[in-house]
Amino acid sequence: AQSVTQLDSHVSVSEGTPVLLRCNYSSSYSPSLFWYVQHPNKGLQLLLKYTSAATLVKGINGFEAEFKKSETSFHLTKPSAHMSDAAEYFCVVSDRTGGYNKLIFGAGTRLAVHP
Amino acid sequence: DGGITQSPKYLFRKEGQNVTLSCEQNLNHDAMYWYRQDPGQGLRLIYYSQIVNDFQKGDIAEGYSVSREKKESFPLTVTSAQKNPTAFYLCASGGQGGETQYFGPGTRLLVL
Numbered sequence: 001a002q003s004v005t006q007l008d009s010h011v012s013v014s015e016g017t018p019v020l021l022r023c024n025y026s027s028s029y030s031p032s033l034f035w036y037v038q039h040p041n042k043g044l045q046l047l048l049k050y051t052s053a054a055t056l057v058k059g060i061n062g063f064e065a066e067f068k069k070s071e072t073s074f075h076l077t078k079p080s081a082h083m084s085d086a087a088e089y090f091c092v093v094s095d096r097t098g099g100y101n102k103l104i105f106g107a108g109t110r111l112a113v114h115p
Numbered sequence: 116d117g118g119i120t121q122s123p124k125y126l127f128r129k130e131g132q133n134v135t136l137s138c139e140q141n142l143n144h145d146a147m148y149w150y151r152q153d154p155g156q157g158l159r160l161i162y163y164s165q166i167v168n169d170f171q172k173g174d175i176a177e178g179y180s181v182s183r184e185k186k187e188s189f190p191l192t193v194t195s196a197q198k199n200p201t202a203f204y205l206c207a208s209g210g211q212g213g214e215t216q217y218f219g220p221g222t223r224l225l226v227l
Binding site for chain 2: 009032034036041042043044045046049051090094096100101102103105106107108
Protein backbone atom coordinates (compact mmCIF):
# COMPACT_ATOMS: atom_id res chain seq x y z
CA ALA A 1 0.00 0.00 0.00
CA GLN A 2 1.12 3.53 -0.71
CA SER A 3 1.84 5.93 2.14
CA VAL A 4 3.62 9.19 2.86
CA THR A 5 5.34 10.47 5.97
CA GLN A 6 6.07 14.14 6.48
CA LEU A 7 8.96 14.21 8.88
CA ASP A 8 8.28 17.62 10.47
CA SER A 9 4.92 18.87 11.67
CA HIS A 10 6.25 22.43 12.03
CA VAL A 11 9.12 24.25 10.34
CA SER A 12 10.15 27.81 11.13
CA VAL A 13 12.51 29.89 8.97
CA SER A 14 13.51 33.51 8.62
CA GLU A 15 12.54 35.46 5.53
CA GLY A 16 15.21 35.12 2.85
CA THR A 17 16.62 31.81 4.15
CA PRO A 18 16.19 28.41 2.49
CA VAL A 19 13.17 26.19 3.06
CA LEU A 20 13.32 22.39 3.36
CA LEU A 21 10.18 20.35 3.95
CA ARG A 22 10.84 16.64 4.18
CA CYS A 23 8.70 13.81 2.82
CA ASN A 24 9.29 10.07 2.61
CA TYR A 25 7.02 7.77 0.68
CA SER A 26 6.26 4.09 0.45
CA SER A 27 5.06 2.63 -2.83
CA SER A 28 4.97 -0.80 -4.41
CA TYR A 29 5.43 0.69 -7.88
CA SER A 30 6.79 3.84 -9.47
CA PRO A 31 4.73 6.49 -7.77
CA SER A 32 3.23 9.77 -8.76
CA LEU A 33 3.98 12.33 -6.07
CA PHE A 34 2.62 15.79 -5.40
CA TRP A 35 3.10 18.75 -3.13
CA TYR A 36 0.07 20.89 -2.33
CA VAL A 37 -0.06 24.11 -0.31
CA GLN A 38 -2.96 25.30 1.83
CA HIS A 39 -3.28 28.81 3.21
CA PRO A 40 -5.52 29.28 6.27
CA ASN A 41 -9.18 28.48 5.58
CA LYS A 42 -8.48 27.95 1.88
CA GLY A 43 -8.51 25.04 -0.50
CA LEU A 44 -5.39 23.19 -1.62
CA GLN A 45 -3.27 24.51 -4.46
CA LEU A 46 -1.00 22.26 -6.51
CA LEU A 47 2.65 23.28 -6.16
CA LEU A 48 4.26 20.58 -8.27
CA LYS A 49 3.92 17.01 -9.50
CA TYR A 50 6.38 14.17 -10.17
CA THR A 51 5.48 11.53 -12.73
CA SER A 52 8.87 10.00 -13.63
CA ALA A 53 9.74 12.38 -16.47
CA ALA A 54 12.49 14.11 -14.48
CA THR A 55 13.73 13.61 -10.93
CA LEU A 56 13.99 17.34 -10.24
CA VAL A 57 10.59 18.94 -10.51
CA LYS A 58 10.07 22.68 -10.62
CA GLY A 59 6.84 24.13 -9.33
CA ILE A 60 5.17 27.44 -8.81
CA ASN A 61 6.44 30.28 -6.61
CA GLY A 62 10.07 29.13 -6.80
CA PHE A 63 9.52 25.75 -5.15
CA GLU A 64 11.10 22.55 -6.40
CA ALA A 65 11.32 18.95 -5.25
CA GLU A 66 13.73 16.13 -5.98
CA PHE A 67 12.61 12.53 -6.32
CA LYS A 68 15.20 10.15 -4.83
CA LYS A 69 14.21 6.54 -5.34
CA SER A 70 17.13 5.14 -3.32
CA GLU A 71 16.03 7.20 -0.31
CA THR A 72 12.28 7.01 -1.03
CA SER A 73 12.17 10.75 -0.51
CA PHE A 74 10.50 13.70 -2.20
CA HIS A 75 11.66 16.75 -0.25
CA LEU A 76 10.37 20.23 -1.09
CA THR A 77 12.80 23.13 -1.21
CA LYS A 78 12.92 26.83 -1.94
CA PRO A 79 16.14 28.90 -1.96
CA SER A 80 14.70 31.96 -0.25
CA ALA A 81 11.57 32.08 1.88
CA HIS A 82 9.01 34.83 1.53
CA MET A 83 6.47 35.87 4.11
CA SER A 84 3.69 34.75 1.77
CA ASP A 85 5.06 31.18 1.89
CA ALA A 86 3.69 30.74 5.41
CA ALA A 87 1.09 27.97 5.03
CA GLU A 88 0.45 24.26 5.46
CA TYR A 89 2.16 21.94 2.96
CA PHE A 90 1.01 18.43 2.09
CA CYS A 91 3.03 15.69 0.45
CA VAL A 92 0.76 13.34 -1.49
CA VAL A 93 1.16 10.03 -3.31
CA SER A 94 -1.25 8.65 -5.89
CA ASP A 95 -2.61 5.15 -5.36
CA ARG A 96 -4.02 3.51 -8.49
CA THR A 97 -4.43 -0.01 -7.10
CA GLY A 98 -8.13 0.39 -6.30
CA GLY A 99 -9.14 1.06 -9.90
CA TYR A 100 -9.43 4.79 -9.40
CA ASN A 101 -7.16 7.71 -8.69
CA LYS A 102 -6.87 7.84 -4.90
CA LEU A 103 -4.63 10.43 -3.26
CA ILE A 104 -2.91 9.52 0.00
CA PHE A 105 -2.08 12.62 2.05
CA GLY A 106 0.65 13.16 4.59
CA ALA A 107 -0.30 14.81 7.86
CA GLY A 108 1.07 18.16 6.71
CA THR A 109 3.92 20.51 7.64
CA ARG A 110 3.12 23.97 8.88
CA LEU A 111 5.69 26.49 7.64
CA ALA A 112 6.19 29.68 9.60
CA VAL A 113 8.24 32.52 8.11
CA HIS A 114 9.62 35.19 10.42
CA PRO A 115 10.78 38.67 9.40
CA ASP B 116 -13.03 31.62 -14.97
CA GLY B 117 -12.55 27.88 -14.83
CA GLY B 118 -12.56 26.29 -11.45
CA ILE B 119 -14.35 24.66 -8.58
CA THR B 120 -16.80 26.46 -6.36
CA GLN B 121 -18.11 25.35 -2.99
CA SER B 122 -20.92 26.85 -1.01
CA PRO B 123 -21.58 27.96 1.58
CA LYS B 124 -18.24 29.00 3.04
CA TYR B 125 -19.56 28.38 6.57
CA LEU B 126 -22.44 26.12 7.54
CA PHE B 127 -24.05 25.55 10.91
CA ARG B 128 -25.84 22.35 11.73
CA LYS B 129 -28.26 21.69 14.56
CA GLU B 130 -28.44 18.32 16.27
CA GLY B 131 -30.39 15.79 14.20
CA GLN B 132 -30.36 17.94 11.08
CA ASN B 133 -29.20 16.96 7.61
CA VAL B 134 -27.23 19.59 5.72
CA THR B 135 -26.03 19.68 2.12
CA LEU B 136 -22.74 21.11 0.86
CA SER B 137 -22.57 22.25 -2.72
CA CYS B 138 -19.71 21.59 -5.15
CA GLU B 139 -19.71 22.76 -8.78
CA GLN B 140 -16.95 22.57 -11.40
CA ASN B 141 -16.65 23.96 -14.91
CA LEU B 142 -13.40 22.20 -15.76
CA ASN B 143 -15.19 19.44 -17.72
CA HIS B 144 -13.69 16.87 -15.37
CA ASP B 145 -15.24 13.42 -15.15
CA ALA B 146 -14.07 12.59 -11.63
CA MET B 147 -15.08 14.41 -8.46
CA TYR B 148 -14.16 13.82 -4.83
CA TRP B 149 -15.16 14.85 -1.31
CA TYR B 150 -12.61 15.04 1.49
CA ARG B 151 -12.80 15.82 5.17
CA GLN B 152 -10.02 17.70 6.94
CA ASP B 153 -9.63 17.78 10.72
CA PRO B 154 -7.15 20.01 12.55
CA GLY B 155 -3.58 18.80 12.31
CA GLN B 156 -4.46 15.99 9.94
CA GLY B 157 -4.26 15.31 6.27
CA LEU B 158 -7.32 14.87 4.10
CA ARG B 159 -9.49 11.76 4.24
CA LEU B 160 -11.66 10.63 1.34
CA ILE B 161 -15.41 10.50 1.97
CA TYR B 162 -16.87 9.71 -1.47
CA TYR B 163 -15.75 9.84 -5.07
CA SER B 164 -17.44 9.71 -8.46
CA GLN B 165 -15.69 8.77 -11.68
CA ILE B 166 -18.66 9.44 -13.95
CA VAL B 167 -22.19 10.81 -13.89
CA ASN B 168 -24.73 8.63 -12.04
CA ASP B 169 -22.00 6.59 -10.37
CA PHE B 170 -20.23 7.09 -7.06
CA GLN B 171 -18.30 5.00 -4.56
CA LYS B 172 -17.57 5.14 -0.83
CA GLY B 173 -14.19 6.33 0.29
CA ASP B 174 -12.47 5.67 3.59
CA ILE B 175 -14.94 7.46 5.89
CA ALA B 176 -18.35 7.37 4.16
CA GLU B 177 -20.48 6.56 7.22
CA GLY B 178 -22.94 9.35 7.97
CA TYR B 179 -22.58 10.96 4.54
CA SER B 180 -24.41 10.65 1.22
CA VAL B 181 -23.82 12.05 -2.29
CA SER B 182 -25.42 12.25 -5.71
CA ARG B 183 -23.99 12.81 -9.18
CA GLU B 184 -26.85 13.70 -11.51
CA LYS B 185 -24.81 16.18 -13.54
CA LYS B 186 -21.19 16.19 -14.59
CA GLU B 187 -20.68 19.62 -13.08
CA SER B 188 -22.19 18.96 -9.67
CA PHE B 189 -21.40 16.64 -6.74
CA PRO B 190 -23.32 17.66 -3.60
CA LEU B 191 -22.51 16.11 -0.23
CA THR B 192 -25.15 15.60 2.47
CA VAL B 193 -24.02 15.31 6.06
CA THR B 194 -26.72 13.28 7.76
CA SER B 195 -27.76 13.13 11.40
CA ALA B 196 -25.97 9.78 11.57
CA GLN B 197 -22.63 11.59 11.38
CA LYS B 198 -21.93 12.13 15.07
CA ASN B 199 -18.84 14.28 14.71
CA PRO B 200 -19.43 16.46 11.65
CA THR B 201 -17.39 19.50 12.67
CA ALA B 202 -14.61 19.73 10.06
CA PHE B 203 -13.43 21.49 6.92
CA TYR B 204 -14.87 19.85 3.80
CA LEU B 205 -13.03 20.02 0.49
CA CYS B 206 -14.30 19.08 -2.94
CA ALA B 207 -11.93 18.20 -5.77
CA SER B 208 -12.14 17.22 -9.41
CA GLY B 209 -9.83 15.54 -11.88
CA GLY B 210 -9.77 14.49 -15.51
CA GLN B 211 -10.53 10.83 -16.22
CA GLY B 212 -7.34 8.83 -16.17
CA GLY B 213 -5.41 11.80 -14.85
CA GLU B 214 -4.00 11.85 -11.37
CA THR B 215 -3.94 15.53 -10.56
CA GLN B 216 -6.85 16.73 -8.47
CA TYR B 217 -7.90 20.36 -8.24
CA PHE B 218 -9.54 21.62 -5.09
CA GLY B 219 -12.31 24.03 -4.25
CA PRO B 220 -12.06 26.65 -1.48
CA GLY B 221 -13.79 24.47 1.13
CA THR B 222 -16.78 24.63 3.46
CA ARG B 223 -16.39 24.77 7.21
CA LEU B 224 -19.16 22.92 9.03
CA LEU B 225 -19.88 23.74 12.65
CA VAL B 226 -22.39 22.19 15.02
CA LEU B 227 -24.65 24.43 17.12
